[in-house]
Amino acid sequence: MRITGYKSHGVGAAAALVNAVTSRDGDDGDDALRAVLAEHGFFVQRFTPATAAELRPWARTLRPFFEAESLDTAVTLLNRLLADVPMHPHLADHDELGLHVHYAPPEVELAHRVRATTLMNLAELLCDHGLDRIGVCAAAGCDRVYADDSRGGRRRFCSDACANRTNVAAHRARRRAAP
Template identity: 50%
Template sequence: MEVNGYRSDGVGAAVAMVNAWTGEQGSTPDVPGARDVLRPFSFLVEDVDEGALGPLVQWAGELRAFFVLDELEAAVEYVNGLLARVEVRPRLVDHGYGLHLHHAPSGVPFVQRMRINTAMGLAHLVADYGLGRSGVCAAGDCDRVFADTSRNGRKRYCSDACANRANVAAHRARRRAAAPGAGRG
């Protein structure tokens, strides 16, 4: 049983980093901005300093490459390459909330912890679901990424806003096509 959510925290952090710091909407963060992006995923964000920003943005770019893959074999190879570059030393710890598993060795720098946890999160995502639950947003004008760890696994958009915008556009297109006189020219 996954008590502390490291799987989802690593996946969620990967998605958040990619969407915040890469692609058309991406920007280079400052320390408070980087902490804000990562805070929801239960990492010790107070360890983020100026020296971590460049390596975090670079890693986000490498993580983006995973989300654009559409063949399982290529994704497995890519994630294995990420895993080969991190030092994973699983250990059981108890911070007063019950025993749980940490993937990172004790005392490693923040950037290394992020690399380990995001790589492990993506590895679990691929092992558990294949590629059907991750990718680039299905909205034609959006390059943000998503990963769906929900029970039903039907997410295809990065956000409700993109899903709603696409659904409204499709509805309007169907109404126009069904309108009397449509298609005459």
């Protein structure tokens, strides 16, 4: 599932990295992590095994943000990370977006660019919507997270597959309960 329409690609990349590294059915191999970045608009030419080795702990660091049960918890966690991750904002004008701000200049390591971008985009999402747009999938037995930057913002599942499975189960339960 692609996340589109938000200011940048870091929101979707953050959720996808967390799922790849920390969920039971995730694949945190080098190729899988490279694919996650490519899918979410990062330039991956400079992806190396060292990049993957840095992204795994970052994904584990971000997971508690998606699990946060209060705004205070989420804000505290992001503020701690914002203090830890060096930010070097950089103006870029390389595509149809027009002039825009990147959270890392082009020469930094890819893993650092991913940390800065995912962190700032999650912070923006939290400022705009509070906790409404992040969470752990509501499907029974699924431990994947989601981040919803769509206009409607009603997402509660990590994927269409989980949403459909849950709806079918609920429908069957209602039929059984009917007289």
